[in-house]
Every structure is written in structure tokens, then in C-alpha cells.
Amino acid sequence: MALEVLGISVLWLFLFGYVIIASIDFGAGFFNAYSLIRGNNHILSKIIKRYLSPVWEITNVFLVFFFVGIIGFFPETAYYYGTVSLVPISIALVLLAIRGSYYAFEAYSGARGHKGYAFAYGVSGLFIPAALSVVLTISEGGFIKMVDGNPQLDYVALFTSQLSWSIVVLAVVAVLYISSVFLTWYASRAGDESASELMRKYALIWAGPLILAAFGIIIEMRAVHNWHYENMLNLWWLFVISGILFIVTIWLIGNRKRYGVAVVLLILQFATAFYAYGISHYPYLLYPYLSIEDSFTSEAMAIALVVAFVAGLALLIPSLYLVIKLFFTKDYVSGKDETHV
Numbered sequence: 001m002a003l004e005v006l007g008i009s010v011l012w013l014f015l016f017g018y019v020i021i022a023s024i025d026f027g028a029g030f031f032n033a034y035s036l037i038r039g040n041n042h043i044l045s046k047i048i049k050r051y052l053s054p055v056w057e058i059t060n061v062f063l064v065f066f067f068v069g070i071i072g073f074f075p076e077t078a079y080y081y082g083t084v085s086l087v088p089i090s091i092a093l094v095l096l097a098i099r100g101s102y103y104a105f106e107a108y109s110g111a112r113g114h115k116g117y118a119f120a121y122g123v124s125g126l127f128i129p130a131a132l133s134v135v136l137t138i139s140e141g142g143f144i145k146m147v148d149g150n151p152q153l154d155y156v157a158l159f160t161s162q163l164s165w166s167i168v169v170l171a172v173v174a175v176l177y178i179s180s181v182f183l184t185w186y187a188s189r190a191g192d193e194s195a196s197e198l199m200r201k202y203a204l205i206w207a208g209p210l211i212l213a214a215f216g217i218i219i220e221m222r223a224v225h226n227w228h229y230e231n232m233l234n235l236w237w238l239f240v241i242s243g244i245l246f247i248v249t250i251w252l253i254g255n256r257k258r259y260g261v262a263v264v265l266l267i268l269q270f271a272t273a274f275y276a277y278g279i280s281h282y283p284y285l286l287y288p289y290l291s292i293e294d295s296f297t298s299e300a301m302a303i304a305l306v307v308a309f310v311a312g313l314a315l316l317i318p319s320l321y322l323v324i325k326l327f328f329t330k331d332y333v334s335g336k337d338e339t340h341v
Contacts, residue, residue, distance in 0.1 A: 003303070004296040007073035010309055011066055012278050018062035019274065020178065020267060025059045026125030027179020029099070031202065033122025036115050040198075047187045047195045058323065060096065065312060072305045076295035080286050081135065084144055084153040088134040095131065099124040126172050133171035137164040140221075140228060141287030151289070163220035170213035174270075177206040181249065181266050185259035189328075196259075203253050211246070214273075227287070231280035238276035245269035 028048045035044040071078045081089075102121040137143065143158045144151050158164050180203035187196035221229040232239070245265045252262040283291040296302070 003299065003306070004073070004292045006306065007069070007296070007302060008278075008292050010306070011069045011073065012275065014062050014065045014069065016271060016274050018059070018066060019174075020270065021062060022059050022129070023175045023178035024182045025179075026129060027175045028183060029118075029125040030122040030176065031179065031183065031199070033115075033118040036118050043194050043198055047190055047192055048183070058320075061316065065309070065316075069305065069309060073297055073302060074285060074290075074292065074295045075297055076290055077285060080144075080151050080290055081138075083151050084138055085135050087153075088131045092128050092131040095124045095128045099128070126175065129171040129175050130168045133167045134158070134164065137161065137167050139281070139284070139286050141284075142224065144286075144289070161224075163217065163224060166213060166216040166220050170210070170217055173206055173209045173213050177203065177210045178266065178270070180206055181253060182263055184253060185263045188259045200253055200256070204250070207246075207250050228280060231282075232276070235276045235280050238272050238279075242269050242273040242276070245272065 031044060032048040035048075099121055102117045102124070137158065138153065140163065143154050143161070143164075145154055146152075180199050184196055184199040184203055187193075187199055218229070218232070221232070246269050249262045249265045249269060252258055252265070283293060285292060285295060297305075
């Protein structure tokens, strides 16, 4: 396997890990805020806070690995994306800081249950994926102009693009769907049937918009980005598998059966679609200016990065396993074990 393919595959794995874990985190914050505003926080807040307490600081580990790796393996991405994605990435970073601050105020101060803090934490969690998803839109091409040899983002084209807004909608809806399916299982494991039933209802509600948003992106890609659409057609079988996994997941949730299996199928569903999207985007990191072959680092640097990432995984995986063993036991999620971080 070529080093550049190995490098992008490792980075895509870290990005997928971030997508899943961050979606659960962001969605949980939103549902907690929504329950406070609706006045039914007595149903959800306890379960959600028990989930967020040990994991809210872990989420961004995957994102840090990805950003370090993308610049290390493909240095030219810093020049192109550092210029054209400065605004959306800066917005996301500011929102991450705001989100972390308000969670600390709401969870660890005397302001527990403060609607303003919870609202800021929950809403910022939806704006973060919306802001970051703009980078995917930019990577499709057609939104950058070269002025005196320097890339400049065409904001008018970006904000008037139906594809751009379709990707933003999918990012937000996916967050809510992934989180609601996971929290359905989490609440069920805790033996909290009222919370589990409420999250089950949310999962079924957001399943429809998820599929509509996904089809909307495909339609827009067909209209304006034939190169990527044609590549996706060659991988139609992966998207079919993802669709089948989605149907089975919804069937399990709808019939109140084996929520744990539904979560596993959910992850497989998104993994299949996520990797199909990534493979169909090959070889471009930014169409048509940047490909993985043209922008790859030196062989010595690539080998050093691979070794560093393997060492990082050797530390990260046992740490995540320890978190799961400590904070995903039935005693902890049900409140019998009052262990806190």
C-alpha cells in the first residue's frame, strides 16, 4: 500500500471516530437543553449528564489527531485550507470554547439546571458540525478562485449553493439521529424506560430527515459535480449496504428490540457511507487543486508520522477501553455507582 493511501486511511479513521463520538456529545447537549426548555428535564437530564460527565473532554482528541495528521501527511493543505477555511474553522473553534465553558458553568458551579447555560451548550453543539461541514463543501470544488496565485473563497457561490446547505443540513440532522439512537440504548441500559422511550421517539423522528438530506446531497452532486457523482455511482453497493443497515436499525428501534445491536448497526451504517464518500473523493483533497499524490510529504516524514500515530493509538485505545469499563457499566449508567471524573 502506498504511504499516501495509508496516511489518508488512518486520518479518515480518526475523522470517523470524531464524527460518531462528537455527534453523540453534541446531540446529548442539545436534547438536554431542549428538555429544560420544554420542562421535561426530569426525564432526560439525569441520564444525559451521567453520559456527558466522563466523556465530554474526550471528544476532541480525535479531532486533534486528525488536524495534526492532515498537515503532517499533506503539508499543502495548510496553505489551501488554512486560507479558504479560516472563517468556518475559526467559528467552530470559538464555539468549542464557548461550549466547554458553559458546560463547566452549568455542571460544576452552583448554576445547575440554568437554562441559559444549557441552551448555549446545546445550540453551540449544533453550530459546530454545521461550521465544520462547510470544509466538505469546499473540497468538492467550484468555490475557490485563484487571485495572483493565491486561493480565495467565493463566499457568494458558497452561501448560494444548494449543495452547501444540503451538507450543513445533513451534518446537523446526523448529529441528532446518531445521538438519539445511542441515548435510547444508554437510557435502556440504565433501566430508565421513560427516558429511553422519549429518545426512541426522537430517533424515529430524525430518521426521515436524515434520509431526505442524504438524497438531497446526491441530487445536488449530480447537478453540479459530475466527477464525484460518477465515482459514487461506482460504489453504489456500499451505499446500498448502508441503506440496509439503516432500515434494520430503524426496525429494531421501532419495535423496541435489541437497542445495543441497533447502536452497532448505526456505527456500521455511517462507517460504510463515510468510507464510500471518502473513496469516491479519491484522489482529491481539494478539487481540482490538491490531490494526495501531489501534496504528500517526504517518505521519511510519512514513516515517522505513521509510527507516531500507531503509538498514539496504542495509548488511546486502552484509555477508551478503561473509560468504557468504568463509565458504561450498568451500575454507573443506572446511578448505583456514583463514580465521577
